Structures are given as structure tokens and as C-alpha cells.
Amino acid sequence: MTPCKSPSLLAAVVYGPDDDCDQMLADFAHGLAASGIAVAGLVQINGSDASCETMDMELEDLDTGRRINICQELGSGSAGSCRLDPTGLAEAAGALKAALDKPLDLVVINKFGRMESEGLGLIAEIGDAVAAGRPLVIGVPRRFADAWDAFAGGMDDKLACRMEALAGWWAAHRQAATPAAATA
Template sequence: MSETRSICIVVYDRSKRPDSMLRHTAQRLRAMGLHVGGLLQDGKPGDISSCATLVLEDIGTGRRIQVFERRGAEALGCRLDPSGLAEAAGWVREALATSPDVLFINRFGHLEAEGRGILHEIGAAATAGIPMVIAVSQLLLPQWHIFAGHVAFFATTSEQIESWSLAQAAAAS
């Protein structure tokens, strides 16, 4: 990948997921007039008796899809639903076609670290020079560096993401 400066990563650990901060930031950027696309996620953790919920939302349209398989009451553990993830990947491709000022990617997760998931869409956005904000688990940071190198902008606050996004949009105009 050649243009990693157009990537802002938010590193997180399991105790402090970035979902509400990313949602707040995307909303603020839209209110400031930026064209924001991509995916946000929310959900609730599971427990020993039930699987977590994981919902992806298309920022541009508000479409939502549950991406954990519903495996029944007796099932142990959670599993991503490939068809739900494929549908969300299509939403990212649709967002890319509109050339957003900034594209949010809910996660660089285990599937992306394995070369699957929405990795193709992340690469397409980078190739097109579309600025991206991507959440990356601390545990997957080594795989992220293998994929994208070490020169992405690191943000820990909504304000840092906003400043970075505004600078990216100003540089593009």
C-alpha cells in the first residue's frame, strides 16, 4: 500500500472499544459539512448463555445488518455471518463510489488480518487515496503493520480524528 498517510487508526483494547467515539466523530464531521461514508458498529457483549450482537451500520444510508450468526439457544460462542459481512462490504464499495471526504471502517479485525473480510475494500480506498479512519485492536496491531506499514496517523480522541479528517479534506480540495 503506497498512501498510508491517508489512514488514521484508532488502537483499542477489549476494555475500551471505540464504537461510541467513532459514531460521535462521524456525526460531528457530517455536521461540519464533510461527506462521510463507511461503516460503524455497535452491539452488546454476550455471556455464557448467549452470543453477542454485532450490528454494522452504513453511515450514508443508515442501513443496519446483524453480522453474528444466530445459531440458536444451545449454541456456544459467536460466529460472523459471511453473508452479512459481504452485504456490509458492498455498502463500503457503494460509499467508495461517492468519493467521501473520509471513510470510516469499523474494524481491521481477525478476518482482515487473515486477508479476508473487508480487506479488499480497505485496499481499494487506500489506492483511490480516500482518507480512512479504522479501528484496530491492540492485539492485531502487528498484522496491521504487516498490511499497511508504520506510517498511519494514530488517534486516541474524537478531536484528533476530527482535526485529521478536516486536514485531509482541506488537502484534497
């Protein structure tokens, strides 16, 4: 009989452009928090338009409920298209770093995106959570999957962008973390 693989502390929810990973991660985190699980991290709250050029995006600090705007106005003469505001992202990183200093059961991070794939953004905080042995779930757009794989080094569980997959990973993680599971 082959032993069952224990779930990794790191779960990557891999998603495509037609998946609403942001809403799924927010619903998952809020549901766990409502049930008494200590959840910290950042979930993305999107405006009505889902394109980077026009969408209003905020990150919700799960520890405090505060929303941090991560979009900037580029102005009519701008040649760029992505409105990600590095100042807002730095503010979100500070909030995440503060939350990681508290006792918690799970870290949720909205995305391993372009900035993280370039070694910027929330990369240090992701690394800090993993180094501290904190269970972490993160959204990974398919277009950044190779960069994620290089960063994670195979230490992650890949999940489909479905609530059932995410809930199954969390249940397996909780069961593996329970001392009674080791003696059963």
C-alpha cells in the same frame, strides 16, 4: 527547523478492551456528516453485552443509514464462540464498495478485526479506499496491531482511542488538503 510531517491519509485508532472505539467512531462520523462532510463507511452499533458470544452487532452503512446484522445464531450444540456472520459481513462489504464509488471526503471503517487480519472481511474495500487516495480512519484492536502494521506498511498515523486525537488528525488532514495551506 524540522518540517512538519503531513498527516497520512490513513489513520488507525488503536484501542484496547476497555475503550469504546465503536461509539467514538460512530459519534465522529455522524458529527462530520451533520456538518456537511461527505462521510461513507461502516460503524459498528453494539447491543447491550460487549462479548462476542452474546452481543448483537450491526454495521451502520454511513452512506444510507441502513443497518446490517453481522451476528448469526450458533445454536446450542455449537462449539464456536464468535458469532460473526460472514453473510452479513459480505453484505456490508457490498454497501461499502458502492459508497466508495461516490464523491466523499472521508471513509470510516469500524474495525480491522480477525477476518481482516486473515486477509478476508473488508480487506479489499480498505485497500480500494487507500488505492483511490481516500482519507480513511479505521479502528484497530491492539490484539491485531501486528497484522495491521503488516498490512498498512507504515503508511498510517496511529491514534489513541480518544476523540481529541481523532479530531486533531482530521483537522490536520483538512488543513494539509487545503490549497491555501500550501501557499501560506
